[in-house]
Amino acid sequence: MPGCFAFSRRGLAAVLFGIGLASPAVAEMQVIESNAPAYKVGQTLANNQVFELKAGERVRVLVLPGNQTRVFEGKGSHRLEPRGGARSATKRKQPE
Amino acid sequence: MLTDGLARVRDRLARAAQSPSDGKAVLFVVAIAVGFLLLTTLLHLPHGPEHWSADFRTAHWSKHPDTQHKRIALIYVTERTLEAYPYLSPTDRQLLADLVKAVDATGPAAIGFDFIIDRPTEPAKDAALFAALREAKAAVVVGAVNEDAHAPGGGHSYQADYLAKVNRSIGHLHFEGVHRSKVIIVDNVIRLMAKPNTSRSYPAAFAEQLAQKAGSYPKPKSEYISWLLAPVDKSETFLTLSAEQVLGRSTGPALPLKDMLNDRIVLIGGNFSDRDQHLIPLSVSDGRRYPGLFIHGQILAQIIDDRSLSTLSIWVQAIIYLLATAIGFWVGRRQTKIHLLTELVSVMVLVGVGILAFIYAHLIFPYTGVLLTWLAGVSAGYYSRPHHRAA
Numbered sequence: 001m002p003g004c005f006a007f008s009r010r011g012l013a014a015v016l017f018g019i020g021l022a023s024p025a026v027a028e029m030q031v032i033e034s035n036a037p038a039y040k041v042g043q044t045l046a047n048n049q050v051f052e053l054k055a056g057e058r059v060r061v062l063v064l065p066g067n068q069t070r071v072f073e074g075k076g077s078h079r080l081e082p083r084g085g086a087r088s089a090t091k092r093k094q095p096e
Numbered sequence: 097m098l099t100d101g102l103a104r105v106r107d108r109l110a111r112a113a114q115s116p117s118d119g120k121a122v123l124f125v126v127a128i129a130v131g132f133l134l135l136t137t138l139l140h141l142p143h144g145p146e147h148w149s150a151d152f153r154t155a156h157w158s159k160h161p162d163t164q165h166k167r168i169a170l171i172y173v174t175e176r177t178l179e180a181y182p183y184l185s186p187t188d189r190q191l192l193a194d195l196v197k198a199v200d201a202t203g204p205a206a207i208g209f210d211f212i213i214d215r216p217t218e219p220a221k222d223a224a225l226f227a228a229l230r231e232a233k234a235a236v237v238v239g240a241v242n243e244d245a246h247a248p249g250g251g252h253s254y255q256a257d258y259l260a261k262v263n264r265s266i267g268h269l270h271f272e273g274v275h276r277s278k279v280i281i282v283d284n285v286i287r288l289m290a291k292p293n294t295s296r297s298y299p300a301a302f303a304e305q306l307a308q309k310a311g312s313y314p315k316p317k318s319e320y321i322s323w324l325l326a327p328v329d330k331s332e333t334f335l336t337l338s339a340e341q342v343l344g345r346s347t348g349p350a351l352p353l354k355d356m357l358n359d360r361i362v363l364i365g366g367n368f369s370d371r372d373q374h375l376i377p378l379s380v381s382d383g384r385r386y387p388g389l390f391i392h393g394q395i396l397a398q399i400i401d402d403r404s405l406s407t408l409s410i411w412v413q414a415i416i417y418l419l420a421t422a423i424g425f426w427v428g429r430r431q432t433k434i435h436l437l438t439e440l441v442s443v444m445v446l447v448g449v450g451i452l453a454f455i456y457a458h459l460i461f462p463y464t465g466v467l468l469t470w471l472a473g474v475s476a477g478y479y480s481r482p483h484h485r486a487a
Contacts (some may be wrong), residue, residue: 042348047229068164068331
């Protein structure tokens with residue numbers, strides 16, 4: 001039984017290691033243009049960053065590692081799409 | 097005479113205001129006049145074969161690429177780039193020289209230089225720019241405008257001197273769509289590439305010249321620009337950087353410029369709020385203006401992606417017009433009244449046909465011509481009915 005337990009611990013470790021290998025590296029974004037005080041040029045952010053912008057604010061980011069540029073602008077909450085998603089940037093519902 | 101005439105008109109209007117039936121007639125005439133004015137605003141009949149809704153169609157049913165274009169990059173000089181400089185226009189030539197050198201160092205497939213160099217500035221800076229363009233390792237296309245604009249009397253312009261000194265391929269920077277005629281009502285929306293024009297000083301277009309530097313591509317089938325919409329992954333249509341980022345004058349870590357620009361066609365131009373900003377079909381919803389460089393990027397993308405919008409030949413159009421007239425005549429003969437509904441349905445069907453032709457055949461349907469010939473046929477059929485002739 002102890003051997004069996006040890007095996008399952010090794011198995012668990014292997015599974016976790018495998019999951020770790022299979023997971024994609026966390027992509028990042030670099031702010032390359034911004035007129036929003038909260039986001040400074042040169043700032044590096046995780047790809048799950050939610051941009052809270054006011055009207056007239058605009059942030060251009062370089063999405064790494066693919067080196068694509070993307071712009072977030074206008075009032076509301078904006079973020080990169082979740083993996084596989086293709087919906088437009090979500091806008092926070094304003095109270096009536 | 098004139099005062100008598102005015103008095104008569106005044107009397108009639110006064111009577112119309114008192115008589116209910118005449119009042120309705122005046123209202124009807126006013127409504128027709130307002131409707132006609134609205135129609136002329138929306139239709140742009142004189143200069144286009146399409147309905148005003150064509151821009152909505154283009155803005156919604158053009159191609160959505162999956163992601164950002166892989167061959168083209170845009171680099172903008174903006175007001176922010178020039179914050180530290182004493183003047184905005186002309187753009188500082190030393191800055192432009194440094195920018196060309198920085199881009200060239202990344203190994204691009206070609207560089208497109210979209211600045212009109214038509215006046216001398218500071219001699220050393222001018223010379224630096226000319227040298228940077230002339231000595232770049234990458235293929236370079238420099239933009240220019242018609243010589244007539246700068247040397248109206250046929251003399252030698254500064255632009256011509258500059259082009260001779262840099263000794264690079266030249267592409268004209270004109271778009272089609274801005275009509276100078278006082279007769280034609282226009283909306284100044286850029287929908288077409290420049291027509292081939294042998295009278296131009298520089299016959300090849302900027303984007304066309306750039307495409308030739310990057311490979312061999314067929315010419316588009318028509319002058320209509322086939323626009324790319326925003327990619328599905330919501331990235332920008334083209335990789336877009338500011339000049340200060342490329343020059344390393346921006347704060348933050350250095351960008352991997354070599355990875356970003358190597359083997360791309362890099363277009364360098366201005367994005368200033370007071371010049372070279374244009375309405376395009378994609379502006380239809382929000383009225384946003386786009387820099388000329390973006391439009392050149394779109395035309396270039398269309399050429400190297402081998403995308404085109406087709407138009408029907410004049411003979412096919414003539415056959416369609418004849419058919420529309422004949423079927424309209426047949427329908428008109430069978431109508432007991434000319435219904436507004438018939439006209440509305442006709443418009444809706446033709447707009448629908450235009451959208452389907454665009455989506456599935458990448459074809460520009462000659463909406464205006466078909467509608468006019470159809471309505472002419474319906475009217476002719478209706479008024480040629482026997483009871484009308486008897487009356």
